[in-house]
Amino acid sequence: MGSEERSNQKNECVSLSLMREDVPETETICVFGTGDMGRSLGLRLMQAGYGVIFGSRRPQNCQILPSGAQVLSHAEAAQRSHLVFIAVQREHYEFLVPLANQLKGKVLVDLSNNLMKNQYPEANAEYLQSLVPGADVVKGFNTLSAWALQNGPSDANRQVYLCGDRTEAKQEVKAVATKLGFSGLDQGSLSVSRKLEDFPLQLFPLWRLPLRIALGLTASLFFYLLIREVLFSYITEGKDISFRIMVSLANKVCPIVALTMLALCYLPGVFAAFLQLYRGTKYRCFPDWLDRWMLCRKQLGLLSLGFAFLHVLYTLIIPIRYYVRFSLSERTVSQIRENRTNVFDTSLAWHSDSYLAFGIIGFGLYVLLGITSLPSVSDALSWKEFSFVQSKLGHLTLLLCTIHTYLYGGSRFLRSYMYKWYTPPGYMLCLVLPTVVILLKLLLITPCVDRTITRIRQGWERGVDQKNAKEITPLML
Amino acid sequence: MGSEERSNQKNECVSLSLMREDVPETETICVFGTGDMGRSLGLRLMQAGYGVIFGSRRPQNCQILPSGAQVLSHAEAAQRSHLVFIAVQREHYEFLVPLANQLKGKVLVDLSNNLMKNQYPEANAEYLQSLVPGADVVKGFNTLSAWALQNGPSDANRQVYLCGDRTEAKQEVKAVATKLGFSGLDQGSLSVSRKLEDFPLQLFPLWRLPLRIALGLTASLFFYLLIREVLFSYITEGKDISFRIMVSLANKVCPIVALTMLALCYLPGVFAAFLQLYRGTKYRCFPDWLDRWMLCRKQLGLLSLGFAFLHVLYTLIIPIRYYVRFSLSERTVSQIRENRTNVFDTSLAWHSDSYLAFGIIGFGLYVLLGITSLPSVSDALSWKEFSFVQSKLGHLTLLLCTIHTYLYGGSRFLRSYMYKWYTPPGYMLCLVLPTVVILLKLLLITPCVDRTITRIRQGWERGVDQKNAKEITPLML
Amino acid sequence: MGSEERSNQKNECVSLSLMREDVPETETICVFGTGDMGRSLGLRLMQAGYGVIFGSRRPQNCQILPSGAQVLSHAEAAQRSHLVFIAVQREHYEFLVPLANQLKGKVLVDLSNNLMKNQYPEANAEYLQSLVPGADVVKGFNTLSAWALQNGPSDANRQVYLCGDRTEAKQEVKAVATKLGFSGLDQGSLSVSRKLEDFPLQLFPLWRLPLRIALGLTASLFFYLLIREVLFSYITEGKDISFRIMVSLANKVCPIVALTMLALCYLPGVFAAFLQLYRGTKYRCFPDWLDRWMLCRKQLGLLSLGFAFLHVLYTLIIPIRYYVRFSLSERTVSQIRENRTNVFDTSLAWHSDSYLAFGIIGFGLYVLLGITSLPSVSDALSWKEFSFVQSKLGHLTLLLCTIHTYLYGGSRFLRSYMYKWYTPPGYMLCLVLPTVVILLKLLLITPCVDRTITRIRQGWERGVDQKNAKEITPLML
Known part of the structure; x- marks a missing residue:
């Protein structure tokens, strides 16, 4: 040999x-x-x-x-x-x-x-x-x-x-x-x-909680929308629009789950900051549920990206659908038969284009966040770079996607016919959490609050005699 | 210095x-x-x-x-x-x-x-x-x-x-x-x-065989479809539809190659299981060709993903094509000129939407499989997690994509005009292998077969005196 | 404990x-x-x-x-x-x-x-x-x-x-x-x-220069196109088409920036080769600006991919836009009202489909280049494999994307109405650099030039007594 x-x-x-x-x-x-x-x-x-x-x-x-x-x-x-x-x-x-x-x-x-x-x-x-x-x-x-x-x-x-x-x-x-x-x-x-x-x-131990949240959200939203859209239409108007389940309904569930989970991904960080502010120190442990939540933020974010990806695909195939082609053609036909003249509505064009543009840029940043989560990429970043991407760009992504959803809703918030059976449409539900997170975050980055938070994170403690503790000026990171 | x-x-x-x-x-x-x-x-x-x-x-x-x-x-x-x-x-x-x-x-x-x-x-x-x-x-x-x-x-x-x-x-x-x-x-x-x-x-030694398979499949399919679609139409009807080569034909070749290669990626695993069943032991080597095949499964899968990605892009640009816009507009025009009334076909809407939905979810899982193949991601997984993703989710992807293709075919299987020059359309060809793999896999996961396979993979051998061999209960993984 | x-x-x-x-x-x-x-x-x-x-x-x-x-x-x-x-x-x-x-x-x-x-x-x-x-x-x-x-x-x-x-x-x-x-x-x-x-x-030190280039290009192009398209139309025709900013304009800026930066990514390599040819040795340092440029090629390429990705998304949502749906419907309506008959233009269909097909395959290769840039993927490649992908496939990508842009322009180059206010349209601007890079690269791979470059890169120096230097035949890589 x-x-x-x-x-x-x-x-x-x-x-x-x-x-x-x-x-x-x-x-x-x-x-x-x-x-x-x-x-x-x-x-x-x-x-x-x-x-x-x-x-x-x-x-x-x-x-x-x-x-x-x-x-x-x-x-x-x-x-x-x-x-x-x-x-x-x-x-x-x-x-x-x-x-x-x-x-x-x-x-x-x-x-x-x-x-x-x-x-x-x-x-x-x-x-x-x-x-x-x-x-x-x-x-x-x-x-x-x-x-x-x-x-x-x-x-x-x-x-x-x-x-x-x-x-x-x-x-x-x-x-x-x-x-x-x-x-x-x-x-x-x-x-x-x-x-x-x-x-x-182990089988994806860190993924269990986020997966359960995602599945729970998906299932409950699906039934909510099934009742509100398909069943409502069948009962009140006698129309069978059940075919909408496969694409239209899925394309409502996906973005709502995506945005909600993105908000859930940034909510614990905001909570933690307020808890540190309230306690005046960073040296006390967070409650167990907050710790567990913070540990699965990455998984929440990646699942959210998955749903956003499906939402993008569902949206992009819209013009290929039989239903959409049929409706567009019918609209043109009826316009001619009824001899109507459509007038181009510039504000509607602005609205429709802005809504799409915010979605595209939001999704682009989303994908960037996903790529920097890859182990080999995040290992190559310094923590300053990683936290810049995940925190600054992450919150920007949340902001852009929230604006995208607000623009989608547009002026429909005010119209009463949207509230079928007194229930709000899905996109309104999904705006609650992101709006809360963004408002709290805005509060945190106001100069005076930000200064206190920064000092606490550098080891300062409220009510502690700083002179003795800092006998030799400690390192600050 | x-x-x-x-x-x-x-x-x-x-x-x-x-x-x-x-x-x-x-x-x-x-x-x-x-x-x-x-x-x-x-x-x-x-x-x-x-x-x-x-x-x-x-x-x-x-x-x-x-x-x-x-x-x-x-x-x-x-x-x-x-x-x-x-x-x-x-x-x-x-x-x-x-x-x-x-x-x-x-x-x-x-x-x-x-x-x-x-x-x-x-x-x-x-x-x-x-x-x-x-x-x-x-x-x-x-x-x-x-x-x-x-x-x-x-x-x-x-x-x-x-x-x-x-x-x-x-x-x-x-x-x-x-x-x-x-x-x-x-x-x-x-x-x-x-x-x-x-x-x-070395220059991609493990990629050579899969690349050759992909290129061979692509070339032969291209000529098959060129003859069946473009040439047939030119000879029998005198119509020049050669412009379809760039997108329509490519968008038939890509999904067929993708699905066939995905099936080729899971076929050797099924073969190996049946060989182990037949031999009653896992301690005999596989034939050389099977070993080589199993070693390039990852490459087969990734190439398949590449073709699926191109298929998605080719599909999504459909509504932008001049040809498609022209046809849709002509259909509306002729509907009005001939004063026809189109009736909305709910079952067609169901069909079209399901077909798209299965494709989207299948592609989503496909991308997930691709991401877990990245070295840094697969290194971070335990083999239980990796095999869960690659085997369970992989077979699910194959199933979804196969259903997607069946739905695309729809009831066209039975219509004789589909068999131009007595040749079957492309999507029928590409259904053969995946269907075989799925049926064999279903056979393997029936409880009685599954039990035997599991025992063999834990070291049990048919015809061997188990009492002596297992004097000290061995480790099972 | x-x-x-x-x-x-x-x-x-x-x-x-x-x-x-x-x-x-x-x-x-x-x-x-x-x-x-x-x-x-x-x-x-x-x-x-x-x-x-x-x-x-x-x-x-x-x-x-x-x-x-x-x-x-x-x-x-x-x-x-x-x-x-x-x-x-x-x-x-x-x-x-x-x-x-x-x-x-x-x-x-x-x-x-x-x-x-x-x-x-x-x-x-x-x-x-x-x-x-x-x-x-x-x-x-x-x-x-x-x-x-x-x-x-x-x-x-x-x-x-x-x-x-x-x-x-x-x-x-x-x-x-x-x-x-x-x-x-x-x-x-x-x-x-x-x-x-x-x-x-450090905060992305290698990304600063490429990011500045990208932002500078984006901003100047945006204003150029804003003046040329929106302002021109408003002043000369009195039409308000400002809504085009969100999608149409963005979808012109993105591909131009993407292609220009891809060309900038391959330009320094061509410069370096000509410099080595001119000097007749590889043992003299490059000028500082060329060194800095070469070091940030990866970042230029990845930013370029980001813009290309946005371009793809912007293009794919075209058929969903209100403006596009309105125009298409209006065109059909006017066709019927004026009782015109449209004739299918096969050469236009060829043109439109080729343009899309080159874009799709170019983008597919682009994504492949991006994936091989991931640290864990490039670490698993030999440098021969890496340079094959990044150099051969990279130049092929540049070539495909340049053809895609030429086809987009089509015969419009010759029509005078394209030169509003005597300025060329955006896609012409973005073709300059890629064309230069491709021509120079073609020059470099002609056999006689290629042979000299290869010898220089193996250590040969013009004007040096080779007999003494090579007393023991050196290693060549």
């Missing part, structure tokens, strides 16, 4: 462990456990040029292991390698206690995952460390899918998160990960392992 | 090598080779504050080197620095053999690239190591363009991939890379160097 | 410093300065499980520190921890001079920022190092916002950039950053600290 020849030539070790001088031709790695994980990992390790020894309770009975791998008893296997992957379920970890002597000074890699969060009082890796205190436990490889373990890295399976208390042990495991084609990322001490064990279990 | 003063003050070494105590005021780096690469690198090293000594066979003859650099014979130059950049072509590496003594314990950085893949039996860096076994060879800097070597990092020239067998040597080179403004990435042992040497040669 | 129990069990230190054997149960970190930064950092350190000791001049007077933290005099505090965060403003650093003995061998983390660039002759961290030469100064944490220091990582606050002259010191600080949830990035020696101190001050 090519790789063996090469290691003969150079007589140098791939592993990062710097102590051992006599390096074997092929480095050997031990895998405890002959289940799916063990076999998948063993296969991949052998492909990368490692010698693999499986540790098994009844080694003579294992017939389905990858060819080329040795199978020994746990105790024998442990003595043949400095690195031992533990591919066994946590419930069976006790079998390692009698092996404490053989495992002393070895690096144990805990690959295990749980079926749900908080299944056990402590993390699996910490439990393993407590059972074999003489070994160096490294948590890792558990965030990969079994597919990736067997076939190497692919999207979302590129990074091997590692944690452990001993740096050399982590570097040794990182070197193996690198050789298997993954990129190892040191996440800190073993106390991080619970986080790593929870990682594969 | 400012940087010299600073190093005087602190008397500390920038290099990461921890052994040497007596550090010179300015660290000196040696560059062998006075060609373009050598000069570019030397210039950049000097700008970063290093002292640079060029090694040359005839040092007195070198007149075009950056001012400030020293030129010595190879042997002399090697003694002045711990780090030697080898900016010489591989064919001339033999001149290093007599220098073995001077290079002992030094770090040699191999910058070389080849003109094509597999030009030599072993990687250049491995060949270099075999010539000078006493030195530590590090492969690196070869993935940068000459422009970046001279002028510092820019897009796609930010990362310096390094590999080598000795950690300290790699860290020393990484420190230099950092000081030049690049970010060094340790890629593992020297055996990786072939991969690094191939990297600058 | 859970974390204390755990460290009892394992008796291992989280810190990466490998020298100390006796590790305290909870690691203690010292923070000098009780201002906002100090308190924020202290709070976060305690939440992460560290013991925190504040150093203060008058420790008995500090009442507002986070509960659980100790406050001692600077000298006492320094003796209790190996790691000291300096959260004090640079002007007060002198108080550290008398503490030189206590700080010997300690790691000092400089968190300070300045109010403006070049405020002091040397970087704060370098000044600190000169005051306490016996300690190891690490610059870091200064790129985080105060919010992130107190509450942990968020977008654009995830990465802690570190620099310093001693590797172990940096690793120790990196370990703390990791434990606080940030990812530490080693940026090199302490001489980089000025760059790190400038980072939080």
Whole structure:
């Protein structure tokens, strides 16, 4: 094999462990456990040029292991390698206690995952460390899918998160990960392992609340508009306009949800500022609900952008719809038949064009906000740049989209026929929250309020003796 | 110079090598080779504050080197620095053999690239190591363009991939890379160097097959539709509708290619599942063609998204086209002249709006799939999240787009005039593959089949004595 | 506390410093300065499980520190921890001079920022190092916002950039950053600290010039078109068409700015090639203005894409505008009333469709260029791939968009009524630059010119004795 020849030539070790001088031709790695994980990992390790020894309770009975791998008893296997992957379920970890002597000074890699969060009082890796205190436990490889373990890295399976208390042990495991084609990322001490064990279990944890809000809003608006528009028309006029559900109704729900969620995205920041103003300090924690809300602002904003995107598509296909083409043609036909002369209404043209222009520029900024939310883009920005985009441009976007909606409504606010069954039309509902946010924000950026807020955020506290606290002028950011 | 003063003050070494105590005021780096690469690198090293000594066979003859650099014979130059950049072509590496003594314990950085893949039996860096076994060879800097070597990092020239067998040597080179403004990435042992040497040669290797499929599909569809629509109309009716090529025809080719490639993106997964079902194990390799196909699914999907994007644009500009405006106006005119009364067809309105609505939501999900394919986004997802998006939402996208196409066809399937020259219209052709994929997928998610598949993917094998294999319950992912 | 129990069990230190054997149960970190930064950092350190000791001049007077933290005099505090965060403003650093003995061998983390660039002759961290030469100064944490220091990582606050002259010191600080949830990035020696101190001050430095160009172009074009179209019509015909400002005018300004800036993005590359041709070498620096121009090509291109995106939106909403619907309907009405028969003009249909098709494909490529500019995408490309996309596809985009504009103009170039008040219409203005760039580029890719350019870029110099310079054939990239 090519790789063996090469290691003969150079007589140098791939592993990062710097102590051992006599390096074997092929480095050997031990895998405890002959289940799916063990076999998948063993296969991949052998492909990368490692010698693999499986540790098994009844080694003579294992017939389905990858060819080329040795199978020994746990105790024998442990003595043949400095690195031992533990591919066994946590419930069976006790079998390692009698092996404490053989495992002393070895690096144990805990690959295990749980079926749900908080299944056990402590993390699996910490439990393993407590059972074999003489070994160096490294948590890792558990965030990969079994597919990736067997076939190497692919999207979302590129990074091997590692944690452990001993740096050399982590570097040794990182070197193996690198050789298997993954990129190892040191996440800190073993106390991080619970986080790593929870990682594969999570399914968009930060997206749940915003998604629920979006779905709730969408569903309730849909039924509200269904009753107000389709049912009203059917009951009072006997007209069946149910076909409007697919596009017209959807194109009312989408912008309302989008604007409301954009306002929800900027509302907690305003709340927080007023709370700091009221308390006169920034060193007291926000209430739990406000913290949770602030943490999911990015998700609220991105969902809002999604709905705005659908709104744009729904709007742009308007002229292709059969219904619209039919109506426009009918209007022309009736104009001729009734011999009416239409007069061009300049103010209507202004109105219609402004409404569209504000929408376009608002959507352009919206997309810009979305792009700067991409991890690689926001990582490349300084926080001053990021907060400029997300706060200044974000509020500008909200303002433009709110104006867009006001212009859409136009003078219709005053006409009584809009209030079918005494309910306001949808766009009025969606204007409430954004208007509140914009007014509160305007209040916050008036010079006198802004000055106080700035001082509080630089560490000033109302009612505290500033002379003593500032004995050495502190840093201000 | 400012940087010299600073190093005087602190008397500390920038290099990461921890052994040497007596550090010179300015660290000196040696560059062998006075060609373009050598000069570019030397210039950049000097700008970063290093002292640079060029090694040359005839040092007195070198007149075009950056001012400030020293030129010595190879042997002399090697003694002045711990780090030697080898900016010489591989064919001339033999001149290093007599220098073995001077290079002992030094770090040699191999910058070389080849003109094509597999030009030599072993990687250049491995060949270099075999010539000078006493030195530590590090492969690196070869993935940068000459422009970046001279002028510092820019897009796609930010990362310096390094590999080598000795950690300290790699860290020393990484420190230099950092000081030049690049970010060094340790890629593992020297055996990786072939991969690094191939990297600058590649031009979208994973995109070739998908691009060929896309181009082949596009070209054949274009000619099929050209014959069926334009030529047919010209020959049978004598009408010249060739102007339709630019938009109407393109807007038929794009969605067909998009939907077919989306189906091609999900077909191999379905094949693989049936193969695993048939074989009763996941531990046997897939046939080579299936492996290659599965590896380029992402590229197939993204190209498909590109065609879908063009389809959306082509569709949205429909109402601006002269042809469309003319036809609509003519229809209204003829309606009045012939004094016909059009009746609004609710079922047609439903049909037209549903068709558009499915398309919009399908495209929205499509874009979402594209965004989660961005490296920085997919790296931030757990594989559970990634596979949820790409598999669940991906199949949903395929379903929505297929329904969109069925609705577009509508009842036209049954009308004989659609089969000009006995050929089916384009949208029928493009429905074949997606329908097959969706039906097979439906089969796979029926409870009984799904259960077997899941067991196989957790490592269960048909016909294997499970009692022995599972002596210690293995990990399941 | 859970974390204390755990460290009892394992008796291992989280810190990466490998020298100390006796590790305290909870690691203690010292923070000098009780201002906002100090308190924020202290709070976060305690939440992460560290013991925190504040150093203060008058420790008995500090009442507002986070509960659980100790406050001692600077000298006492320094003796209790190996790691000291300096959260004090640079002007007060002198108080550290008398503490030189206590700080010997300690790691000092400089968190300070300045109010403006070049405020002091040397970087704060370098000044600190000169005051306490016996300690190891690490610059870091200064790129985080105060919010992130107190509450942990968020977008654009995830990465802690570190620099310093001693590797172990940096690793120790990196370990703390990791434990606080940030990812530490080693940026090199302490001489980089000025760059790190400038980072939080910058607000899109590379975007300023392109933004100014974009705004200048937009404003001047807007007034030009306002005069030429709206004012001209009002003065010569007395017609008020001011409503066109919102959409029609904007949709003329956007594409002109977009195309001009795309041309500006490719012009400097052409200039540079001709300069190298003229000089016969690539080893002489470009003039300063050309260097600055070339550095902001990416930003010019992305701004151009933004304007193109707005142009697309403005174009797609055309059929929804009241003005357009009114005109189309009026045209049909007048056709019937005057009993005219319109004849379908195939060449007009070809023209209109080609114009749209070139625009669509040009915009599709535009978006592709934008996507490959995303940091995570361009990092995944080799420079050969990146330059293929940005150069080949980029020039193709420019070509397609220029053809799109020529087709838009069509035969109108020749009609005199287009030259109102002797001024050319906007699209003619915007064709000048792209045409020049395309012609120059065509000249550059003619075989004979291309060969010379390629040789120059491989290091060949006109008038230099090549025999001596190439004694050992240099590497060519």
